Amino acid sequence: KQEVTQIPAALSVPEGENLVLNCSFTDSAIYNLQWFRQDPGKGLTSLLLIQSSQREQTSGRLNASLDKSSGRSTLYIAASQPGDSATYLCAVNSGNTPLVFGKGTRLSVIA
Amino acid sequence: EAGVVQSPRYKIIEKKQPVAFWCNPISGHNTLYWYLQNLGQGPELLIRYENEEAVDDSQLPKDRFSAERLKGVDSTLKIQPAELGDSAVYLCASSPHRDRETSSGYTFGSGTRLTVV
Numbered sequence: 001k002q003e004v005t006q007i008p009a010a011l012s013v014p015e016g017e018n019l020v021l022n023c024s025f026t027d028s029a030i031y032n033l034q035w036f037r038q039d040p041g042k043g044l045t046s047l048l049l050i051q052s053s054q055r056e057q058t059s060g061r062l063n064a065s066l067d068k069s070s071g072r073s074t075l076y077i078a079a080s081q082p083g084d085s086a087t088y089l090c091a092v093n094s095g096n097t098p099l100v101f102g103k104g105t106r107l108s109v110i111a
Numbered sequence: 112e113a114g115v116v117q118s119p120r121y122k123i124i125e126k127k128q129p130v131a132f133w134c135n136p137i138s139g140h141n142t143l144y145w146y147l148q149n150l151g152q153g154p155e156l157l158i159r160y161e162n163e164e165a166v167d168d169s170q171l172p173k174d175r176f177s178a179e180r181l182k183g184v185d186s187t188l189k190i191q192p193a194e195l196g197d198s199a200v201y202l203c204a205s206s207p208h209r210d211r212e213t214s215s216g217y218t219f220g221s222g223t224r225l226t227v228v
Contacts, residue, residue, distance in 0.1 A: 004153070034216050036219070041200075041224060042221055043220050043221035043222040044154070044219035045219075046217070046218065049215075089153055089154075091153070093216075093217075099144075101153030101155070102153050103153050104153060
């Protein structure tokens with residue numbers, strides 16, 4: 001059974017700092033991995049989708065990497081801003097099973 | 112493109128009352144999902160539809176929860192009767208036909224926050 005773990009559970013950084021969020025999964029036989037952002041009381045906004053054949057994806061200040069063999073992905077946020085404060089969720093798609101989520105990392109960027 | 116539309120955004124009901132949530136997926140998306148998210152947790156699947164067929168409902172508490180997707184487009188999730196422990200966010204998501212979902216990912220709606228008092 002696929003299990004997804006996100007570390008740290010919470011993170012507080014000063015504005016302008018670069019930061020890394022970590023995601024690990026137990027079964028490396030995945031189709032893709034998706035990073036989402038969730039603001040308090042809101043739904044999920046897709047940030048980046050990495051296919052199993054890819055090593056990384058970039059969107060603006062965000063860069064996500066995938067090392068399928070070791071079961072790890074990282075989300076790198078450059079020059080963090082207060083508006084980046086949210087919960088970041090990692091989810092793994094293994095094909096015929098439901099999308100499996102981690103519990104998320106709650107990020108606070110302090111001005 | 113309107114995205115995945117859910118209603119209502121918030122719902123407060125007394126325990127033992129019924130409640131229903133509605134979801135309209137992205138046009139052309141054959142696969143529709145209902146997820147449950149408890150506070151501080153990641154979403155967990157309740158039910159998955161391929162068109163109008165429920166193909167994975169193993170996590171749906173069938174004694175009180177029911178869902179339908181008539182005509183394979185929009186969907187309704189119902190709880191009857193609601194319990195205090197049902198307070199959570201109910202998320203709907205959609206993706207293209209299963210063969211292509213691996214390239215497109217999932218799109219989620221804004222969710223319905225249910226509070227049972």
